[in-house]
Amino acid sequence: MRAYLRERPLAAFDRGRLALLRAEAHRVLAGNWREGSLADGTPYGFTCPAPPRYRHQWYWDSCFHAIVWRHFQPARAREELRTLMRGGRLDGFIPHTIFWHDDAGWRRAPFYATHSLRGDRGTAHIQTPLLALAWELVAAHSPDEPGFATEALDGLRLHYDWLGRHRDPDGDGLISIIHPDESGLDDSPKYDAVFGWMSHYLPGYFWLVERSRRLRYDSRAIIARYDEHVEDVIVNVFYALALRSLARLTGDESYRDRAIRTERALIELCWDDERGLFWDLAGSDHTPLRVSTWSSLAPLALPSLPEPIARTLIEEHLLHPRRYRAPYGIPSVSMEEPSFHAGWHLFRCWRGPSWINTSWLLVPALRRFGYESDADRIVASCIRLVERHGFREYYNPLNGEGLAARRFGWSTLLIDLLGGADGAGQTPSDGPFVGSLREELRSMGAEAAGEAARRLNRRAAAAAAAARRLRSG
Numbered sequence: 284m285r286a287y288l289r290e291r292p293l294a295a296f297d298r299g300r301l302a303l304l305r306a307e308a309h310r311v312l313a314g315n316w317r318e319g320s321l322a323d324g325t326p327y328g329f330t331c332p333a334p335p336r337y338r339h340q341w342y343w344d345s346c347f348h349a350i351v352w353r354h355f356q357p358a359r360a361r362e363e364l365r366t367l368m369r370g371g372r373l374d375g376f377i378p379h380t381i382f383w384h385d386d387a388g389w390r391r392a393p394f395y396a397t398h399s400l401r402g403d404r405g406t407a408h409i410q411t412p413l414l415a416l417a418w419e420l421v422a423a424h425s426p427d428e429p430g431f432a433t434e435a436l437d438g439l440r441l442h443y444d445w446l447g448r449h450r451d452p453d454g455d456g457l458i459s460i461i462h463p464d465e466s467g468l469d470d471s472p473k474y475d476a477v478f479g480w481m482s483h484y485l486p487g488y489f490w491l492v493e494r495s496r497r498l499r500y501d502s503r504a505i506i507a508r509y510d511e512h513v514e515d516v517i518v519n520v521f522y523a524l525a526l527r528s529l530a531r532l533t534g535d536e537s538y539r540d541r542a543i544r545t546e547r548a549l550i551e552l553c554w555d556d557e558r559g560l561f562w563d564l565a566g567s568d569h570t571p572l573r574v575s576t577w578s579s580l581a582p583l584a585l586p587s588l589p590e591p592i593a594r595t596l597i598e599e600h601l602l603h604p605r606r607y608r609a610p611y612g613i614p615s616v617s618m619e620e621p622s623f624h625a626g627w628h629l630f631r632c633w634r635g636p637s638w639i640n641t642s643w644l645l646v647p648a649l650r651r652f653g654y655e656s657d658a659d660r661i662v663a664s665c666i667r668l669v670e671r672h673g674f675r676e677y678y679n680p681l682n683g684e685g686l687a688a689r690r691f692g693w694s695t696l697l698i699d700l701l702g703g704a705d706g707a708g709q710t711p712s713d714g715p716f717v718g719s720l721r722e723e724l725r726s727m728g729a730e731a732a733g734e735a736a737r738r739l740n741r742r743a744a745a746a747a748a749a750a751r752r753l754r755s756g
């Protein structure tokens with residue numbers, strides 16, 4: 284299957300160090316594992332992204348978790364994906380967030396796109412739909428349960444048919460998102476021009492949710508009535524990858540044809556030959572959102588991408604020292620963009636920091652096109668990040684600082700980049716944690732204080748430089 288499965292030990296890291304990393308990843312996933320059953324007996328088992336800040340089940344996080352779990356305990360990988368399916372509706376819709384064991388709580392409720400402010404089991408909006416891709420990867424690691432590959436095909440078909448029917452009203456092969464966080468890239472600067480005062484990090488986001496609620500989250504009605512919707516590149520890249528997986532799982536070529544249609548539409552409609560990047564398209568007139576983010580590079584993961592386009596993306600952007608070639612990981616926004624912000628911010632996290640899922644998606648493409656040493660360099664920098672700071676939610680790409688939530692589930696994707704893990708089926712040793720709210724607040728406070736101090740330092744350095752210039756001039 285795809286390059287994600289490759290075994291490629293990094294020469295500079297001895298086996299002992301990598302084994303420690305794997306053990307720690309296993310410990311993070313095990314510490315975040317939640318299982319139980321609802322009052323009606325429905326069982327659930329999933330990995331929450333990072334307690335206590337993220338206590339629920341998130342769609343794309345769960346897919347990433349399952350992809351890593353399959354190296355350690357494939358039974359948990361399967362349970363995570365089955366639970367995600369179980370959280371969906373009979374018509375094929377699967378929520379962005381599912382509240383299994385814990386209500387969203389009144390403080391959080393307004394942030395979640397639910398039908399009512401209380402009492403919903405899940406949100407009414409979607410997240411980047413990679414379930415079939417994760418299903419296929421997990422099935423390939425399930426020799427103990429070969430039936431897993433086919434047990435949910437009806438549900439998977441329904442899911443991807445729902446997406447095609449409800450999210451592609453103009454029929455161009457690209458599905459749309461109606462809220463910025465549906466991609467998972469909540470506050471990415473690429474959405475500023477579309478959502479403006481209703482952006483994810485601004486108070487107007489409440490209105491965006493509220494107006495969807497008033498239309499009962501009928502996406503076709505919302506797209507027809509409002510122009511704030513996006514045919515998002517990264518969402519469609521994962522959609523196409525998942526459709527290809529579904530075609531292989533079902534043997535139904537119509538899903539392959541749909542994947543090809545989406546891939547062609549990405550090239551015909553989103554590719555900008557002059558800038559050498561893919562742009563999201565906003566609104567009914569397909570206005571390109573010309574902000575360079577890792578989403579613009581995401582089509583590198585498509586097996587069908589023409590080589591000249593891939594080389595442009597890699598050489599002119601991914602490996603360009605002023606754009607994405609940072610000391611640590613791959614920044615989520617090109618360092619050249621005025622909106623690039625490397626450090627921590629309470630409400631903004633996709634405006635520059637390096638996330639591990641970015642490397643997970645893009646590094647295999649670097650290898651596929653022969654940029655092995657660059658791929659090794661990026662993976663090695665991610666290893667250093669995790670060795671120094673643990674599996675954090677994201678990292679500063681310039682100085683390598685670990686930021687935001689600790690023991691963040693999908694950062695363990697690094698293990699998948701190393702080619703998996705030894706010791707499948709073992710139980711990890713007990714970890715010292717299940718984070719408390721106080722601990723989390725303390726770490727957020729420390730991050731905020733650190734960021735303020737750095738800002739002061741920068742200002743003091745700028746003032747000193749100005750004074751020097753005055754003296755010498």
Ligand code: GLC
Pocket residue numbers: 332337341343344466467468469632
């Ligand atoms: C943040 C991220 C989103 C993720 C969620 C749970 O909101 O932006 O992508 O799914 O946290 O980890």
